Amino acid sequence: MEQSETVSEVAPKKLARQLDFTTLCRASASAAVPDVQLQLQTPSVAQQQPQISQAKPQLHLHLQSPQPAAVHSSKQLTPPPAIPQFQARPSPAPPANVRIPHPVHKLSQVSKQESPLSRQRGDGKDCTPKKQKQCNCKNSRCLKLYCECFTAGIYCEGCNCSNCHNNVDNEAARQDARGAILERNPNAFQPKIxxxxxxxxxxxxxxxxxxxxxxxxxxxxxxxxxxxxxxxxxxxxxxxxxxxxxxxxxxxxxxxxxxxxxxxxxxxxxxxxxxxxxxxxxxxxxxxxxxxxxxxxxxxxxxxxxxxxxxxxxxxxxxxxxxxxxxxxxxxxxxxxxxxxxxxxxSRPSKTTTYRSPLADIIQPKNVKDLCSRLVVVAGAAAKALAGNRERETIDKTNATSSTQEGNKHKMEHDKQHDDHIGVNQADRNASRFSGSNGGDVQDSGPMSPGTLALMCDEQDKMFMEAGLPNGAGTNNPSLPQKSTQDIGFTEVYVEQERLVLTGFRDCLNHLITRGSIKETMCSPQAKRERVSQKESVQVGTAKPTTDPRYQKEAYSNGIVKSPLSSANGLEAW
DNA sequence: GAGTTTGAAACT
DNA sequence: CAGTTTCAAACTC
Structure with missing residues (x-):
């Protein structure tokens, strides 16, 4: 107990309850501490560890389940939150990494923040580290879930409990009790949150x-x-x-x-x-x-x-x-x-002070990526069409000057250019590589405009990875000969591609604007009231309109909630 | 700190 | 599964 009190200088009495939002800052500081924590062996000290690990989840971005590696070694000391196990006698040399946090009430196994109320009331004594909570069980012998310590899977130590059996001397009883509880509810010791x-x-x-x-x-x-x-x-x-x-x-x-x-x-x-x-x-x-x-x-x-x-x-x-x-x-x-x-x-109340774009739930990363992909396809198709024309011209020109030696020379020159990255700008190379690796519609589509390339950069990487294309396009890349001889023609392709891409993108934006406007309008209190009125008028006599899935569906189909992009199958879907 | 309130756990 | 009892924490004074 003395140890516990000593360490309590830096450890809140009640883990969760003393976690407050200000610990966001402390959390980062805590990252520097784990080494110290790792050395803790005695139960009472080890029980303090969770406070450090639990100081982390203050931002609600965090989920308690997967603990980022960065959140540290101290976390390793805490037991798997899912299924706390009673610890064998801690004294001699218990595995430091399996200590169970000392009681954090019945919700102990989860990361908890101090509730605002407790903060407000001050009963959490927030920022003042205290020694850990101790149970006060009287009749449960600390062998039921009433007991925080037992629930947390730890021995009572320094608690104010009476007739406590949650200790080493009653390990058998503890295990029996645990077994009985688990029999009744296999999830009894799992996190509630x-x-x-x-x-x-x-x-x-x-x-x-x-x-x-x-x-x-x-x-x-x-x-x-x-x-x-x-x-x-x-x-x-x-x-x-x-x-x-x-x-x-x-x-x-x-x-x-x-x-x-x-x-x-x-x-x-x-x-x-x-x-x-x-x-x-x-x-x-x-x-x-x-x-x-x-x-x-x-x-x-x-x-x-x-x-x-x-x-x-x-x-x-x-x-x-x-x-x-x-x-x-x-x-x-x-x-x-x-x-x-x-x-x-x-459902956001209109009084929320934080601005949020009406499109926030319409546009999703997936949709953006999808848009880019489709723009790429559009551009590719345009390029392909134009490339076809150019190719014919190229063939004609090549035939006119047909000389095997010349051809080889040309090829060698091109290879050299490619290998040395000379004479071909990066965009052109990328365009060639992309078109060559695509193997599909765009294969013969010729080079892409820089703007298109920027859009498809991600796709390129992905495609290269999948296709396992050799570094750069090979000499058998049909697009390369064109490129080296028809740079001037690319401008035309670029213009057409960009025109198509921008047109498509403009259409998407227009659609988004429309969706946003609709949503904004529909989400206005006035609109909601009107909808409610409409629903009520339709549903008069319905026993439980709010629970009827049909109405839920309808709520979605009213165009407010359902994202048009969620089912976007193309630009037209926007 | 004692008493009350509360809700989860345990029980029927 | 619902109702009741037990229990300990939260809360009030």
């Missing part, structure tokens, strides 16, 4: 809100706390309630006024972090998918199908304007994964 990278990963957060990535596997069942107190496991883990939850009067959902107020009353750090996240996510590319977030309990249908009944709830009343979810009961919950994406795209 699962990362959810595939779910709504919106780079934006509601103003002043940051959540850890993940969601509660079982979901909470809160009834009175509104899921805004640490009684709630979700809240305690600093995640939003999800569709897994069966809570009542939940206020722990994105956009919740109460929740928001909680954050605002707390620290402004969150807003700062939000800005950082917004900056990270960007409008295009990450498209709001770059930052995995917990699934939002608020579903798409809540946006479109809020009924009068639901709106009578105080929360619903206060939040309806912001398109917030009404309190959700288990019966009304829905598990439609695709809706997470929908939420990310549509």
């Amino acid at each position: 699962a990362s959810s990278p595939q779910e709504s990963r919106d780079g934006r957060e509601d103003a002043g809100e940051i959540q850890a990535a993940g969601r509660h596997n079982k979901g909470c069942h809160c009834k009175k706390s509104g899921c805004l107190k640490k009684y709630c496991e979700c809240f305690q883990a600093n995640i939003l309630c999800s569709e897994n939850c069966k809570c009542m009067d939940c206020k722990n959902f994105e956009g919740s006024e109460e929740r928001r107020a909680l954050y605002h009353e707390g620290h402004n750090t969150v807003a700062y972090m939000q800005q950082a996240n917004a900056a990270i996510s960007g409008a295009i590319g990450t498209s709001g998918y770059g930052t995995p977030l917990v699934s939002r309990k608020r579903k798409g249908y809540e946006l479109y199908f809020t009924t009068g009944n639901q709106s009578t709830h105080p929360i619903a009343q206060s939040q309806q304007e912001n398109h917030l979810r009404p309190p959700m009961t288990s019966s009304s919950q829905l598990s439609v994964p695709i809706f997470h994406a929908a939420n990310a795209a549509v």
Whole structure:
């Protein structure tokens, strides 16, 4: 215990609860510490280690499951979070890399951030490192999941528990108890919070809100706390309630006024972090998918199908304007994964202060790449057409001066040029290589314009890798002879290619503008109200309109959510 | 620090 | 699986 207290100088008492958003900075600093941690052997000291590793996941970009190697050796000291194992007697020489973090409450195995509430209340004593939490079990002998230590898979040590059997002397009893629990629930010792990278990963957060990535596997069942107190496991883990939850009067959902107020009353750090996240996510590319977030309990249908009944709830009343979810009961919950994406795209309250492009959920990296590929094809086709003309001219010219010796000389000269990279600019070489390696439509299409080449640079690399083409185009490359003799003609090809590419790109942009405009319009509160009105008028008499998949589908088909690029099959699809 | 509230775990 | 009890943490005073 003394050791524990000694080390506690640098270790928070409660791991998760003392993790606050400011630890983002500390996390980097922690990277310098692992060596020290690696040397820790005694249980009490080893138990401190998680604090360092857990200081890392502050940004919600992080998922707790895959730990980046950079996050360090200290992490190696922590046990696999998924299935904590009871540690054999730690004393003599326990493997340092399998220590289990000391209790982090029942959510211990996951990375946790200190909840805003605890920060606000100060019961986390955040920045002041304390010794670790100790259980106070009295009747469970620390052999049930009530006991944090037992749940975490560690011995009680220095705890305030009574009649504790969670120690070395009762190892047999511990194992029995563990076995019984596992028999009842094989996942009992697995993390309760699962990362959810595939779910709504919106780079934006509601103003002043940051959540850890993940969601509660079982979901909470809160009834009175509104899921805004640490009684709630979700809240305690600093995640939003999800569709897994069966809570009542939940206020722990994105956009919740109460929740928001909680954050605002707390620290402004969150807003700062939000800005950082917004900056990270960007409008295009990450498209709001770059930052995995917990699934939002608020579903798409809540946006479109809020009924009068639901709106009578105080929360619903206060939040309806912001398109917030009404309190959700288990019966009304829905598990439609695709809706997470929908939420990310549509459900953002209009009062979010962070700008987000209306195209954020329309354009995805895949689409951009697809566009580039198709532009390349367009350009290639144009080049091919023009190249055909030139080739005929070349053949004519060659026949006119047909001399085997001349031809060989020409060939040799060309090879020399190619090998020495003389007389052929890089773009032309690339064009030749690309057309030669493509082996398809573009094979004989001749050189590409520099602009086209820039677009297809990625494709080139990929194709070369796949085709295993020899370094540079061989002398058998049909495009090379043309190139060396008809540079002047390339200008024409370039012009045509660029014209086509730019035209195609312009069309895409126009389409995007249209989509963005539509989406922006449809996402406006006014438009949503109108849609809700329409839905209600259509669905009068429907028992549970919000849970009917048909309506969910409809919500997607209204053109707001569904990305036109998600099914883009070509430029025309844009 | 004692008492109360709360919700997960355990039990029926 | 639902309802109840037990339990310990969170919370209040």
